[in-house]
Amino acid sequence: MANEKPDAKAEALWSHLHWLVVLEQQGSFTSAAARLGVSKAAMSQRVAELERAAGIALVTRTTRSVRLTEAGQRLVDDTRGAFEHIAHSFSGVRDLAAAPRGLLRVTAPLAFSRQQLMPRLPAFLRAHPQIRLELDLSDQIRSLALEGFDLAIRHVTAPPETHVAWALAPTRSLLVASADYLAAHGTPSTPQDLAAHHCLHYPRTQGAPAWSFVPRDAGVDGVRVVVPVTGGFAANNSEILRDAALAGLGIALVPDFSAQSGLASGHLSEVLPGWRPVDAFGEQLFAIRPYASHVPRAVAVFVDFLRASFAAGFIR
Numbered sequence: 001m002a003n004e005k006p007d008a009k010a011e012a013l014w015s016h017l018h019w020l021v022v023l024e025q026q027g028s029f030t031s032a033a034a035r036l037g038v039s040k041a042a043m044s045q046r047v048a049e050l051e052r053a054a055g056i057a058l059v060t061r062t063t064r065s066v067r068l069t070e071a072g073q074r075l076v077d078d079t080r081g082a083f084e085h086i087a088h089s090f091s092g093v094r095d096l097a098a099a100p101r102g103l104l105r106v107t108a109p110l111a112f113s114r115q116q117l118m119p120r121l122p123a124f125l126r127a128h129p130q131i132r133l134e135l136d137l138s139d140q141i142r143s144l145a146l147e148g149f150d151l152a153i154r155h156v157t158a159p160p161e162t163h164v165a166w167a168l169a170p171t172r173s174l175l176v177a178s179a180d181y182l183a184a185h186g187t188p189s190t191p192q193d194l195a196a197h198h199c200l201h202y203p204r205t206q207g208a209p210a211w212s213f214v215p216r217d218a219g220v221d222g223v224r225v226v227v228p229v230t231g232g233f234a235a236n237n238s239e240i241l242r243d244a245a246l247a248g249l250g251i252a253l254v255p256d257f258s259a260q261s262g263l264a265s266g267h268l269s270e271v272l273p274g275w276r277p278v279d280a281f282g283e284q285l286f287a288i289r290p291y292a293s294h295v296p297r298a299v300a301v302f303v304d305f306l307r308a309s310f311a312a313g314f315i316r
Contacts, residue, residue: 154286190272200251208228224278235250
């Protein structure tokens, strides 16, 4: 019956079954005993007790090694997964009780890391002195599993479906320029006016660059305006584009986290605030990692830290 209690004799033999699994893994009584931290005699006695209870030989002994019989191998195959699951679960529970520790390997975009992440990291590392953080700065999409990363911070519109993702903050793209540039060249009032300006762009293809816009107050069905742009400078890094705008070289299209400090200080002004650039940069920051049933404690506390740090976003 479904609610029938387990046989008391079977319960008494659960540790014996585990020892048999270890014996199969190690291949000898001596190695299995060492793995379990018991004597070879105790190991042999447990297996003998299990054989008596089962009423069949489980192990074939030789002078140099042991080999499981068909019955013994079947018993091991049927129970190995359960013991591995128990060990994994216990490790996870023990991890909850311990202070986060160990090496945490994270890959993140260069500009975002320099401008937003790095200023916040000292507080995290002081709060968790037993975590060693290794930060890989790259705008390239890296293979987390193949390259051994625990976590990635990605600036995308949607995370890969094959990974677990935590949303950190929404982002938006915007146009910025310095007061000196706008005073010298005028302030555009429509996207089409950008054709007469020096536009600092992020090169993505070999073709002619173009920026796309929809009205800021329009929904997802807003009419898109596509404007070819030209300019004397381009860079595949939003921080560099921001700095070029600060130097008065033109109008830059950058994510809000790159423009934040310049706008706050008044050294940059937003251009065409009534229009929303689209298809330029991602619309969300995510922390992502390959799926696993157990998330290491160091990863969990770092994700919590990131979510708290960036929950307010960058520019309201």
